[in-house]
Structure formats: structure tokens, C-alpha cells
Amino acid sequence: MSPSSGGLQRNFFASLPGIVFVGAVIGVLASFLQYFGNPANMGVCVACMERDIAGAIGLHRAAVVQYLRPEIIAFVLGSFAAALFSREFKSRGGAAPMTRFILGMAAMIGALVFLGCPWRAILRLAGGDGNALLGIAGLVAGVGVGTLFFKQGYSLGRSTRQSIATGLMLPLIMLGLLGLRLLYPPVAGADQSGVLFYSAKGPGAAYAPLLISLGAGLLIGYLAQRSRFCTMGAIRDTLLFRHTHLLTGVLALLVVAFGANLLLGQFKPGFEGQPIAHTQGLWNFAGMLVAGLAFALAGGCPGRQLFMAGEGDSDAGVFVLGMFAGAAVAHNFGLASGPAGIGPHGIAAVAVSLAVCLYIGFANRQRMA
């Protein structure tokens, strides 16, 4: 081990070629998931897929977005496997879990005003959706506001060691969901199978075959845990430290997804009529501003929160549960957008969520040392 690298080469995926490789793999898998049946420009979207799971277990009854997405389950289990193999599974938590739950809700509400998480924003752009540019601009702005709080000493405090049982909670929840999906598979034309709800039409009715979704998800989960892939972190580190390590991986995702979409005939440039998207630029920006700020304050993009939960971080697990609750609230109370535009209470949702995030940012400025 060379002294200057300090052993980084012990983990190839933490190196520059490693993060580029991981970004490229996510990009190509996302594009192929769309090719095999997932909704357009939604090969991988943590927010949309968690929203669909919330619908599948009846937390909301928006009939077009109910499907128990195997990818989310596999992200956590893939990350869990990677953490076990690399001996990085460590049960920890207790750093402001309630605040993280609220941040998860705010993040989901903002993401559903835009209609996508940071991964989907990139995939929408790679598919030719120009509206994604405003979403990405909002995300950068939101993360930028978050970095200002960090410069002022923002911290949710220190996590502590927890029992192994606590760290296993989210992986076990995901195993339970997988059990439900296997026990109650979709039935052609039916909107319910056992205790699960299934969309008969709309984005929720579009999905890749189970084994392909699980396989792709497990691989992404494994690689993302090893590489610490994080879209929010990519922006934050660039703004805060001028460190572009993670950003390089995100750019690889964009470039490879763009190339794969071209090859598969999935690139359709424009603003109007883009799949599962609306053209209200201000709210595309504002929705992702809120989401970006919430991700920054919680310490990771929604994908990263799943991967951290898989390696035993129960605070990240609480953020994930907050996102499920946020999806339920967003659809039960008309906050979420649709292709026609923002929901009837979307503007209020953005305003309240932004106020909540700013309150959390201001209220948690403290000395870290």
C-alpha cells in the first residue's frame, strides 16, 4: 500500500476507474430495464419505485402507480450482501431519527412534484427530456443551500452502535416485501392479488420481468455499496470541496445511459409529451430544490440511503421509511404531479416542505467537535 493512497486500492470501486465503472453499469442497466418493460426514462428511480411500493401495499390508492418494485428490494439486499462480504456491515443509528423521517417525507414530496429522484432526473435527460434540466438545476440549488448549512456547523449529531437486530430491520422489511411479491404475483387484468395492489394501466403496469429486475437491482446494490455512489454527494462534494470523484461516476451514468438509449431507440428529445413528466418548469425546479435540500441535510441521495440502510445504518433506514410515508401523503392529499402538471396542492406542498427543511437546517447548526 502506498502511503499517499492510504490503502484506497484495497477497494477498487472506491478508485476513480471504479466509480466510473459503477456509474456506467447503472446507466446501461437502467436503459435495459426500460427496454425490458420498466416505464420510459424510469429504468431506475428510487422515488418513483418507492412510491409504487407504497401504492402496492395500500398506503395510497393512486391506481396508476401501484407495483411492488423488486429493484428497491434488491438494492437493499445487494448492498447488504456487499457489506457482509466486505465485513462492512455495522449496525449504527440514533442520530436524530425523527428528523430524518421528516426529511425523507419532504424529499419524497419534492421529488414527486418534479416526478423523479436524482437518478431519474439524469435518466430523463439521457432519454431526451429537456424538462429534466430544470429539475437538475433545482437539485443543484437545493444541495447548494444544504452546503451553506454545513458550513455553519449543521449536524444531526453522532450515531452510536446499535444491536445487530436494529441494523437488520430494513433488510428484513425488504425480505418481507419480496415474500409478499412472490406470494401474491400480479394477475393479468386484475388490480389486486392477495394483499397487494397492482396497476392495471399507467406507469405502475409497466415493469420488467421479476428476475431481470431483481438481478439488475442486486448488482446495482452491490456495486453502489462498494463505491459509495451518491448523486447528491456528487454535487455536494463538488460545491463544498471541489472534489469531483463522485461526480465523475454520475457523469458516466449520464453518458452511458444516453449511448444505450440511442442504441435501443429510446432517445426522444423535446419538452412536450415526455413520458411521466410535465412541462411546468418553475415547479420542476422547485420540487427538486426541496428534494435536494432534504437529501443534503440527511447526508445522501435516496439511493445512497437504501445502500447505507443495507450496511446497517438504521438512520438511513428511517429516512427510507419517511420516503414511503411521503409518497402516501403526496398521493392521498393531491400533492404529487402527473403528466398534466402539478397536483392541486403541489404549490402548498413545495412551500411547506421547503419551510420544514429550512427549519431543520437552521435549528441543527451546532459545533460538531
Add this chain to the structure above:
Amino acid sequence: MVTIIDARGLSCPQPVLLTMSRIKELSSGELDVLVDNEASRENVIRAASSQGWRVLKSEAQGEDFIVSIKK
């Protein structure tokens, strides 16, 4: 004299922020950064190296890690 930074239990980006803040205060010296997970260990190493600091050692200490850097 070695300065110790205890970043255990802190989530991203706080271990790096603490390290960078101390690096900016010192033109030279030796720092021991304590972290409790691999991701923070890697981030601290990357940040220190980008500032021209040399990583003397990076090893497990019980369930934590100690990253020693010097300039």
C-alpha cells in the same frame, strides 16, 4: 504533537469537513482522524491527499479506523 480529530458517528460530509477545516488551520503537522466506517475513511484519505497531505497509516482500531496524515 499529533492533533486528534474525533469524527466517529458523524455522517457525510462532516468527517471531511472537520479534517479540511483543521488542515486549513495548519500549514504543516500531523493529524489522526478517527472515523467509524469505511466510507468516511476513504473520504478523509481522498480529501487529505487532494490537499497535499501524506497518509502515514490507515488502519482498524477496534471497530473504528484511525487515519494518520502528515504534511
